[in-house]
Amino acid sequence: MEITRTIKYEADRVKGFGDEVRSVPGCEQLQSCIQCGTCSGVCPLSIYMDYSPRQVMALVRSDFKNEVLRSHTIWLCASCYSCTVECPRQIRITDIMYELKQRAIHEGIYPKKFAIPVLAKEFYKMAYKYGRVTENVLAATMFLKTNWLAALGMWRLGLGLLKRGRFPLKVESIKRRDELDRMMRTVDRLNIDALHDEKKKITSHRVEAAT
């Protein structure tokens, strides 16, 4: 049995993290959390989480940024919004989970081979480039980047889809991609400016893939 110290020192906190999250529109109510556990009680996925949604709220409020951005919880959230509906303080817990996911991606703190962040990232990339998502290509990419052996086990399904013409090997795209490019460049410029400001405040923590 290995015994480790579990105590948290003030140095373990990233002071201001809670305030930062709370300043995002939709996340303001976090402050009024009474730690009743309704969110965890109604969450269909809380049974798989390392930190329960209630604990995530407490961790964010107390500035335990590293713990919270490394947790599986934010990636397991399926956005069913049960917690948000039932919360007696009307905290938009799902939206806070989104905010935490975005921050984890921005900072590169997420389990690298975990399917959910990879899927999110690949989905975004594909939509960005082609203006459309080709589902089987997306799924294939996700498997390649996470657990390609699992994809082999699904050959029968792939073959069936292929036979019925439901497995296009070509990536679908919209017409007039140049217009999409121009739109995306504008959005990027605004985003990069915003990100740049944020990066200054953040001390980046890179982690090894957790899974």
Next chain:
Amino acid sequence: MDATKKQDVRIGFYICHCGSNIAAMVDCPAVARYVEKLPGVVLSRDYKYMCSDPGQELIQKDIKEHQLDRVVVASCSPLLHEHTFRAAVEAGGLNPFFFHMVNIREHDSWVHTNKVEATEKAKALAHAAIQRVAKHKSLEVKKVPIHPDVLVVGGGIAGIHAAMTMANAGKKVYLVEREPSIGGHMAKFDKTFPTLDCAACILTPKMSEVGSHPNITLLTYSEVAKMDGYVGNYTVTVKRKPRYVIEDQCTGCQECIANCVYKEPKFHDEFNEGLGKRKPVYIPFPQATPQVVAIDPKVCLNFRNGVLTDKCKKSCVTACGEKKAIDFTQQETVQDIKVGTIIVTTGFKTFDAKRVPQYGYGKFPNVYTALEIERLVNASGPTAGHVVMRDGREPKSIGIIHCVGSRDKKTNRWCSRVCCMYSMKLAHLLKEHTGAEIYSFYIDMRTPGKGYEEFYDKLLEEGVHFIRGRVGEVTDWAMSPEEEGKLVIRVEDTLAGYVRRIPFDMVVLATGMEPQADAQDVRRMFNMSCGSEGFFLERHPKLAPVSTFTEGIFIAGACQGPRDIPDTVAQAGAAAAEALALIDKGHIEQEPNTAFILDDECCGCKSCIPLCPYTAITFDESKKKATINEALCKGCGTCVAACPSGSIVQNLFDDEEIFSEIDGVLAHD
């Protein structure tokens, strides 16, 4: 304005720091320096606490030393200290109405965030007051006699206690109760926390005392329909619903119930929360006061849709015999009573558990509300104290969910204060009656009261399981063999850190307290205010907890906010004492800010008469002019503004005073 006239007065100005309440946002010395230069001002001071004894003495001393004839104090709301300063001015030898108060706390320092602008506002307000006070006239406080009788509205424990206190002090009390019997919610309870003495044993002696007290007129099955008048002289119209039984002739023998054509009770029993049945002729519970039966026209065979048909063979009338107490022709009657003071003790309503659908009340028969459990464990309840569920089984495991409807922004935001304690009481009683495993699911355990924490301790020792976590849902969907046929509670055990599923036979919902459904109507009828949550508003949360904004109307008990029995009784006693203080003074001093008619200018157009909200204006046919009853006038100013010929004047608010004030507030830029 006439500048020479202003010079005639000698005004003293005082600005209060109110500790840091005002001084933190208003530069008080700067305001004092500004006011000092205004015409008519002889001296201007700033002081830490004007309401303190030294502050008041300062005013009195200055009046004598500087021959002041007007005083202005800039401090808090007149609601709090106008009386204090008027008294100080009077003690200094001036008419108390040569004083004016400026509110720079509630209207300025508390609501602003910019010190420079707040200071400028204070100067403008002070300037207005200086201009106005110069025009003030000497006024006299009038005295009107007070009627010594009292009305108590609502016959729960609060109403019972208030009525008894007043009646024992020799006052004549009318106690109006909507239901056929007094007793309220407390009569339904089994035991009371934390002492576990039986509710009926401590309540029913008081109830029968009320019933037989020579000074108390008990009006049950009645409602107040209207209130007129003013403090000391209220006229209240009470509507008496027909109970189809002559109260004076009924002896409470209940022969009629035994002989009703319905051999078995089969109708919804309100007193037992629908868990039991009653007949169309019934007495709500064995110790009901008065011991008089009532007939429910909605289900009695002698009525159809509430209309008398006379088609029943009326075995009840035969059983009643010579007493001739049953009278099917009874109609609703209206009775006017005159009282001087009113105590409103209309109580609360329990939260409707169906509004929280995830707990399954109304869907799963074995989910109960706490009030239903009170009846279920009660020896005089529908099962004679034997705890059996709706499916006939005795529960082996029971989950009690706290805070149902309370502490939730979607339903009621407030903590209902009693649920933690009554849940523990029910946990104890259920364990005692059934020996079941009991789990209590709480958010925070609130036990602030004498002996309450000790009660919590006792429950812990008894082996009741306390789980800190608000329940997510109650479901009958079994996920394991042990959950088959049970109600499953899914909850995060926040202290252990796990999400748990726990199967139960019975689930109890600790529903919170809400204002009565008709609280808004009652509020309007008695000229009271309600807080945002709908409970009646006290005049001051700390210092006038049983008074309302209407003189002579007092509140006590759960109509003012959730509270338990000890607090309710304490408050009822306090309300009775306040009412007694008013009555025994013998008269009421009336603010002289009333309106009066300039007879020479009134043209008798009558436009003011329908506008008066207090029906204080009448038309004098002989003079063909309107007249205002000073005792009824509240000084609202509606008639003054409406009079087309400008022939109504209001003391303290005449044109000269108001226009000077406006000039003053605009003079400062």
